[in-house]
Amino acid sequence: MEAYKIRLDAFEGPLALLMHLIEKNQIDIYDIPIAEVTEQYLAYLRALEEFNIDIASEFLVMAATLLQIKSRMLLPKPPAADEAPEEEDPRQELVERLLEYRRFKQAATVMEGMLHEREKFFSRPPGEFATRFVLPEGLRLDDLLEAFAAVWESAADQFAFIAREEISVQDKMQDILHLLHRRSGRVEFGETFIRSGSRTEMVAAFLAILELIRMKRIRISQDRSFGPIYLALGEGVH
């Protein structure tokens, strides 16, 4: 009983407990004295109960298995007929499980040894290299302009609700078309066609340009990369 008290919760599972009992009693694993082992196994569970330690269900399942094997061992063997295949030892399955378990327990010990050997080699933590980003190639100024137009358009939508309409988009569209007509249909984009400089005029102007482009009343063109950008009247709308 003393041994159990010391190792009350030391067993990972029923197989570990059984292995312990087999080793402690120096039992031949191929010929387990099942009645004796069962008794010791149950004694351990009772000890756990005494200390109000919850017994995991796996331990109870194993207890039932042991009792079943024990009762089967007690049954008289049927007279062996020459032709009948030899009846399986009721302990066979349990022995196989124990052997399998022990095999991996040994493997674990060997692996622990390997780990220990390897731990004598100290390595360095991997160098901290921030992943370097290769910047995308072939980006065009147009991409940037398009992005800006897109964001400004959506922002302008928001402003449109709150801005007092001093100058309407409609007015500014007329104004731009007027300006274009007066300058023979072409104006450099960078050139200002803002008259008052008020915020509402800016917004209206930008929206007006977008709207005119959408209506194909005007075109935006650029002769070469990074060259000046021109606003021009759309074809056939003079």
Add this chain to the structure above:
Amino acid sequence: MFYNHLKGHIEALLFASGNPVTVDKFSQMLEIDAAHVGLLLAELKQEMAAAERGLTVVEVAGGYQMCTKPELAPIIEKLVDTQEARLSMAAMETLSIVAFKQPVTKQEMENIRGVKVDGVVATLVERGLIKEVGRKDAIGRPILYGTTPEFLKCFGLKDLSELPNLSEFMGLEQAEGE
């Protein structure tokens, strides 16, 4: 050797990487063929074997890694905090099942160990020693687990074929059973 000047490059790359570097990666970075990489590594290793050198190169997890010499471990331990969380026996047993039986499901691990393995498997996954490698073609399509390159690194294995043969342990049983 014609490529002798690249030995220092290999030394520097091993140092900077920290992790094992494959021959292919060396070959690609140094723009020389794999055979020459092998020769340079062998020479480097030989030079490092000299008594007044403190480092060595080990073949592990499919690559080469720079490490301190094992006989210097006692002195290095003075420097490095070696209080890494050790693996419990339960974790080690479960890891050995995964190592030898991979790919393997939790149910299969539980059958062998006779206890639930959820907690232990979670720990091993968290440590990066095992990982999900697929699903078993069975009811419920349970997750299959296998070991990781980190596992090889931790145990100093070149690859899985370096694991001891499980049947050796069986032989042990039989010898004992006789």
Add this chain to the structure above:
Amino acid sequence: MFYNHLKGHIEALLFASGNPVTVDKFSQMLEIDAAHVGLLLAELKQEMAAAERGLTVVEVAGGYQMCTKPELAPIIEKLVDTQEARLSMAAMETLSIVAFKQPVTKQEMENIRGVKVDGVVATLVERGLIKEVGRKDAIGRPILYGTTPEFLKCFGLKDLSELPNLSEFMGLEQAEGE
């Protein structure tokens, strides 16, 4: 030298430490006096100067640190994972705001885009397309962002004057100042 066998220890300690190690620390770990540590370090450094070696020891932050040789930097860079950085629509829009309105604060970008820009700005800074260029003289002294030389390279621009002057066109600055 009598302590010659300790050169390997120093090499291993430098390697495993990663950080600079002081002469005092060496002296204490190896149980030799500081003068000898200095001699061993000097010898080690001299040996590492050989062309076929890739590492060196530098004196830094009051200690000694093992590093790759500076001339090998280009080869070490090959260890760096490179990844093609794609710019999302949100990133491109934000970049366009910075490009045309620089210098500009996050708040100003958010006013235009109508959404938080912290994540996108962090990405653009990380990719080296924009950077902090100063502080705005306003409450909280918010950071001002502008484009980088890298940005010019990406878009094939010689300098910023090649960008169309949209902000003037829209009078954004003045409008907001009102």
